[in-house]
Amino acid sequence: MPLRLSFAALLHQSVNEPKEHKVSTEPRINDRIRTPQIRLIGYTGEQVGVVDIDTALKMADEVGLDLVEIAPEANPPVCKIMDFGKYKYEVAQKAREARQNQTHIVVKEVRLTPKIENHDYETKRSQVEKFLKGGDKVKVTMKFRGREQTRPELGYKMLQRLAEDIAEVGFVEFAPKQEGRNMTMVLGPTKKKTEAVAEAKAARKAKAEAAAETMDGA
Numbered sequence: 001m002p003l004r005l006s007f008a009a010l011l012h013q014s015v016n017e018p019k020e021h022k023v024s025t026e027p028r029i030n031d032r033i034r035t036p037q038i039r040l041i042g043y044t045g046e047q048v049g050v051v052d053i054d055t056a057l058k059m060a061d062e063v064g065l066d067l068v069e070i071a072p073e074a075n076p077p078v079c080k081i082m083d084f085g086k087y088k089y090e091v092a093q094k095a096r097e098a099r100q101n102q103t104h105i106v107v108k109e110v111r112l113t114p115k116i117e118n119h120d121y122e123t124k125r126s127q128v129e130k131f132l133k134g135g136d137k138v139k140v141t142m143k144f145r146g147r148e149q150t151r152p153e154l155g156y157k158m159l160q161r162l163a164e165d166i167a168e169v170g171f172v173e174f175a176p177k178q179e180g181r182n183m184t185m186v187l188g189p190t191k192k193k194t195e196a197v198a199e200a201k202a203a204r205k206a207k208a209e210a211a212a213e214t215m216d217g218a
Helices: 007-016 053-062 084-101 118-133 146-150 152-165 193-217
Strands: 037-041 047-052 066-071 078-082 107-112 137-143 170-179 182-189
Touching: 037 053, 047 053, 053 066, 053 078, 066 084, 078 084, 107 118, 107 152, 118 137, 118 152, 118 170, 118 182, 137 152, 137 170, 146 152, 152 170, 152 182
Parallel strands: 037 078, 107 137
Antiparallel strands: 037 047, 066 078, 137 182, 170 182
């Protein structure tokens, strides 16, 4: 016959069950450093050498800063005297900048027809150039309607013309391919996405500085 635990017993069991502890990713600082001896780096970056933990804590306290363990795997662990609050802020800033600098290549799409008017073609070409200059890929879709399906070579020639017109900023990554009523071609940018983003930022900065100088001179 299975044993039944009372409510009190179940409560006692749940209270005394070991709880999972979250592993902290932050370095140990000040009194949390338990190692008897450490290799110390001063707050100006000088190598102090191996000292007792009490001595290191006293030195940090004298300058009003923290003792931070920066290399716990070393023997003895390496610690540095620093402003821990400022250090955390700088680390967070670097992480934020790294996220902002992450780039994602996007595949844009532009659609054409074999009998597209010249001014419409120029508009589409400008769009393709803009996307490529921004570091993105472009999928060009040639749509055949009605009897145009019997003349796929017209669409092919149009795609070839486009590839030649944007040769300075892009290249044919995937040659024209017939897919049912459509023919597709993929163009890749000659510049990497990171370079395009950096150039765009520099251009915006230069424009802002020029505007500020104009206002100052007015």
